[in-house]
Amino acid sequence: MSKTLKIDNSASKSNYRKDIDGLRAFAVIAVIINHFNKELLPGGYLGVDIFFVISGFVITSSLNERPSKNFKDFISGFYERRLKRLVPALSVFVLITSILVCFFNPSPGVALRTGIASLFGISNLYLLQQSTDYFSQSTQLNVFTQTWSLGVEEQFYILFPLLIWCSGFGRQTKNGERTLFLTVLGLTIASLIAFIYLYINNQSAAYFLMPTRFWEMSSGCLLFLLMKKSPLVKERFKSMPSSLLLLLIIAIMYLPSFLAIGSTISVVALTFILIGSLTNKKAAYKILTNPRVNFIGLISYSLYLWHWGVLSLSRWTIGIHWWSFPFQLLVIFLLSAASYKWIEKPLRNGIWFERRWKNILFITKVMFLVSLSLVAIGRPLKGRLYTGDPYNKWNLRGYGETKIINNIVRPTIFLLGDSHAGHYGAVMQYLSNKEDFNFIMHPQGEGLNIKKEKGTIELILAPLRKYKNIFKKGDIVILSSNIGEYRGKGEFLNAYKTFIKNTNKIGMKYYLISPTPIFDVFKKGDTCQEEWYRPKWAIASICLTQKNKNDWIDSNNDSLISINKFLLSNPEVSYIDTFSILCPDQICRNHDNQSLMYKDAHHLTSYGAMKMSKVLETLLFSNQVNF
Secondary structure (H helix, E strand, C coil), rough: CHHHHHHHHHHHCCHHHHHHHHHHHHHHHHHHHHHHCCCCCCCCHHHHHHHHHHHHHHHHHHCCCCCCCHHHHHHHHHHHHHHHHHHHHHHHHHHHHHHHHHHHCCCCCCHHHHHHHHHHCHHHHHHCCCCCCCCCCHHCCCCHHHHHHHHHHHHHHHHHHHHHHCCCCCCCCCCCCHHHHHHHHHHHHHHHHHHHHHHCCCHHHHHHHCCCCHHHHHHHHHHHHHHHHHHHHHHHCCCCCCCHHHHHHHHHCCCHHHHHHHHHHHHHHHHCCCHHCCCCCCHHHHHCHHHHHHHHHCCCCHHHHHHHHHHHHHHHHHCCCCHHHHHHHHHHHHHHHHHHHHHHHHHHHHCCCCHHHHHHHHHHHHHHHHHHHHHHHHCCCCCHHHHHHHHCCHCCCCCCCECCCCCCCEEEEEEEEEECCCCCCCHHHHHHHHCCCCEEEECCCCCCCHHHCHHHHHHHHHHHHHHHCCHHHHHHEEECCHHHHHCCCCCCHHHHHHHHHHHHCCCCCCEEEECCCCCCCCCCCCCCEEECCCHHHHHHHHHCCEEHHHHHHCCCHHHHHHHHHHHHHHEEEECCHHHHHHCCCCCCEECCCCCCCCCCCCCCCCCHHHHHHHHHHHHHHHHCCCC
C-alpha cells in the first residue's frame, strides 16, 4: 500500500502547472485586498470564485491521472488526499485562533461553533442557518467566516468523485468522458439557474450553498474535459489573449455591488477561458510563473485561512488602519509561510500509515479532538480567558443565559428582552452583587435555544416557564427592547403583558427601560468598545457621532405612543427613562468627553451602561423589601 501512495504522489506532480499556482496567488491577493479595505478592490471577494474554477479543473485533472477499477481504492484514495490536504492546516488554525479570540471576545460562542462546523465541512450551512449576511459587520468579527468556501468545496468533493466513478471516467470506460461531460454540463446549467434565481430572492442562500456554487467548480471540470477531448478546442483557447483576460477580471472587480450576479458569472467565464489560454510564450504566463508569485500560490490555502483570522482579531483589538497595515500583512505572511512549511506541506505529502483507512480514521479523530477542545473553551471555560473589561462580558448583544443563584432565599433580578436587554447586563451584574441579589439574564431568549424568528412571545415566556418555581415576592423583572420592536403589532409589548399577567400575583416588581438613542450605522468592521488592547487612539474616528433628539423622537413616534398605551394599561409597571440620561441635551452623542458609550449604532458599551448605575440603583432598590 505504501508503494501505491508513492505512485499517487508522483502522478499528482506529472500534471502540475505553475501558472495555476500563479492564478491562485492572484485570487488570494484579490481576496486579501478586499478584506483589508473594500474601497481598494470592491469585488476582490470574487477571488473565491476563481478558486472554485481552479478546484474543479485541478481535481478533474488529478483524477484523470489516477484511473482505478476498484471503487474502494478509488474513493478511499480520493478522500485520504483531500483530508490530508485540508484538515491539518485547518485544525491548527482553528485551535489557535479559537484560543486567541477568547482573550478579546467575551462572547465567542458563534465563532467557536463556526470553527467546529468548519472542521466537518459545514460552516457554510451553519452561517446560513444563522441568517448571516457575508458583507455585514458581525461577519467580519467572526474569525471563521472565511471557512464557508471550504464547506462548499468539501460538499462538492462528496458529490464529484461519485460522478467521476458512476460516469465511467474514473475507470476509463469507453464512453466515460462523454457521459461525465454531459452529466456535468446538465448539472452546471441547473446550478447556474438556481444561483441566479436564489441570488435575487435569497442572496445568503445563493452565496453559501454548494448547489448554487456547483456550476463554478464544475466549469473547471468541463474545461479540462474539453481540452482533453478536442485538440482544436485546446488550440482555440491558446489563441485567446491571456493578459487581456486577466485585466478584464481586475476591471470586473471594480463594478458596483448591484451587478454582483453579472460580475460573478463574468469572472467565472473569464477564468474558464484564462486557464485554457495560458501558454509559456505569453506575458501573463511569465508573470504567473514568477518564483515569488508562484510561492504565494503555493501558500494560498494557508494565506486564505490566516489572513481572515488576523484581520478579524485586529478588528477585535487595535482595528485596521493605514499605520497597522504593514504589521498585519507581515503577521499574515509569516503565519501562512510557517503553516505551509511545517504543517501543510509535510503532512500532505508524508505517508502516515500503510493503510488508507487508518489515515482517514486518524484525521477524523483529530477533527473530533479539536472540536472537543473548542467545546471546552466555549462551555467549562466560558469567559475565563477574556482579558478585557470584566463587566463587558455581561454587556453583550445576544450573550445568552446569564445565571447566578447562590442563595434561593435572596431576591433575583430577571433581565428579559432582546439585545437591548443584554447591553444592560454590565450594570445589572454590578448592582446585583452590590445589593446581594441573584441575577438571571435572557436577552433574545438565548440559553433557552429560542431564536427570535420562532416568535417574540416565546422569547419572553420561555424564561417564565423555566423559572416559575423560583419566582418570589421582591424579585425584580426588567424588560427592555429596541425601539423598533414596539412598532406595528407591538409583539414585545404583548409578550410583556402576558408575562405580567401570569406572575402579577407573586408580588414581583416590573420595570420597563426606555429605548436608547439610535445613531447612524458605523462603517462596517469598526469596533467601538474601549479595552486595554483597544485604546482610544486605535478606535476609528467614525465611531464618534451625534444625532438631533427631535429627529429621533419624530421618527419613532408610533413606537413611543405604543409604549405610553402599554404603561397606562399596566400600572404595575414602572418606567425608567434612560433616554434622558443618555441624551440630556438637544443633541444626542454616543460619547462623553471622548469616552464611547456605544459600541455600534445602538448597543451600549459597558461604560455607557455603567453611567446609569446610580440612577438605576435608586429606582430599583430604594423601596426594596428586606429579607
